[in-house]
């Protein structure tokens with residue numbers, strides 16, 4: 220879909236989107252639209268998009284999912300269970316009948332954005348623009364222009380929610396290509412704590428385009444565990460932009476497991492604005508066929524004593540492409556920063572390719588920063604060793620692949636989720652093993 | 658029927674001929690020792706028997722139990738009862754020794770039509786075998802061979818062997834890197850596997866291990882050929898004279 224086509228649609232559809240005619244929201248949307256108009260779809264000429272080509276988006280006439288009719292339940296793919304609270308969005312429309320948001324303790328808001336906007340949503344006028352991703356991000360601007368529904372979480376000071384919050388996004392396009400622009404907001408006030416599980420599943424003979432923005436604000440001492448599973452339909456475009464802002468001694472632990480999608484860009488901008496903030500973001504990407512999966516992470520250390528850890532493991536088969544771009548910026552004020560990033564990739568076939576580069580921009584003098592990147596193949600010696608003990612080639616390959624991604628998986632601190640992720644990844648590896656044996 | 662029959666075996670590595678016509682017959686119940694200078698092709702022979710890629714057989718044949726061994730994949734050979742204790746056991750980070758042992762044992766058991774062992778049964782078995790070889794259980798929780806000392810790696814090989822109970826054991830310098838006490842324990846563990854149905858090919862540089870693991874036959878491999886065979890006394894002779902005489906013979 221071309222830029223003019225998006226613009227043309229704007230006036231007709233926005234009154235029907237979340238928030239209706241609220242003035243502040245309309246102005247925000249208009250601002251998003253004008254930025255998107257100026258920036259256009261990302262081009263590979265831009266440094267940040269050197270390895271990921273979204274030009275195919277321009278050639279597809281996406282209908283805006285938010286104004287399409289509901290998809291009947293029997294047309295939906297299986298929705299994974301994680302227990303706890305659950306909000307299900309189908310093509311970014313909240314589906315209360317599939318969701319579970321009862322019995323919220325005091326000080327907890329867990330709801331859908333459109334619902335909150337229709338009620339007492341004025342606090343969103345402050346927050347949505349404040350946490351947003353960088354101005355220059357075209358797809359986040361597009362999201363702002365057309366933002367539909369999404370998840371809103373707000374925990375008051377000191378509230379610790381034990382039950383995980385499960386955000387489910389289902390993408391499904393049956394007759395024609397659909398686009399949706401979910402907008403999620405997670406606010407943990409000082410000392411609050413929560414676990415967010417985010418799963419994306421999908422199906423569709425035709426393509427859909429999920430262009431989500433997630434804003435996370437962590438107050439002083441707040442703690443968020445955030446586990447994301449991306450298992451979109453094989454035809455889907457998945458673009459997700461997360462903006463994370465952390466105050467003093469806040470902690471963020473993130474994990475992203477990529478299993479699906481056709482063209483995927485998962486971008487995270489973390490700003491460690493307060494002293495002693497700690498963030499870890501780890502990930503595993505498993506891709507085969509012609510899939511393209513890009514993890515782009517930018518961490519800005521703005522205050523002293525912060526710590527960041529990035530570990531991404533990628534396994535690519537057939538003609539899949541993987542990208543990891545990790546950028547760490549350490550401000551002059553951010554003395555005693557401890558930052559490390561590592562990307563490892565395993566190529567299962569000669570047609571697979573891994574790209575990217577680490578970037579460190581350091582303006583403080585008393586810091587510990589490092590990075591590493593390695594691309595390799597399965598270790599022949601190890602394979603032979605396993606086989607010489609009776610383990611067949613396929614199983615031996617799988618043992619080595621699981622060991623490879625295990626290093627990242629073991630950093631998921633919540634055991635029940637870690638086990639689920641390992642099972643999902645194992646299943647995916649099983650299917651990737653096919654056709655790769657020599 | 659011979660357990661292993663190697664006839665006029667030729668093999669190349671990277672286009673270079675390393676084995677130049679080897680003949681060797683191991684009957685059930687026999688222990689054979691192979692000695693020979695560095696680079697003479699001992700490990701190459703062991704890899705050819707285990708089926709490693711890149712070791713190309715260019716002539717001759719190998720029969721195991723009367724079957725064409727060279728037609729089998731490495732895992733099929735292992736399931737058929739062949740075990741190679743590596744000269745340099747391979748480190749596999751991220752895979753715990755315990756998981757590895759269990760996967761291997763169940764693969765081999767399945768291959769011989771036996772049921773897989775459940776976690777409890779396996780644990781009992783592996784504990785008993787490890788204890789007999791003086792292996793600390795902590796070692797089993799670590800990644801396969803990763804960061805193990807030379808001696809620990811060799812003990813690990815013998816533990817695998819004791820678990821898998823193979824019929825033909827090829828030990829490639831399993832004694833190297835072991836201290837005197839460990840050598841005794843390990844040799845004892847191997848000796849315990851000796852039986853009328855089983856055969857062993859013990860590759861070594863020293864006659865010391867052969868005092869515990871007394872061979873029926875000793876062969877000298879030099880320049881890719883077996884240049885002399887004899888009884889156990891040949892090992893003592895080699896210890897005194899070295900290989901100088903055989904180097905000339907091979908050239």
Ligand SMILES: Nc1ncnc2c1ncn2[C@@H]1O[C@H](COP(=O)(O)OP(=O)(O)OP(=O)(O)O)[C@@H](O)[C@H]1O
Nearest residue numbers: 670671673675694695696697698699700701702744
């Ligand atoms: N990939 C290779 N390319 C070329 N030559 C090789 C290769 N691998 C092994 N060789 C050569 O094959 C010969 C036999 O090696 P092998 O490892 O079988 O010797 P060995 O008898 O086991 O020696 P050692 O007693 O030192 O263990 C050596 O000369 C070695 O350099």
Ligand SMILES: [Mg+2]
Nearest residue numbers: 699700701744
């Ligand atoms: Mg050798």
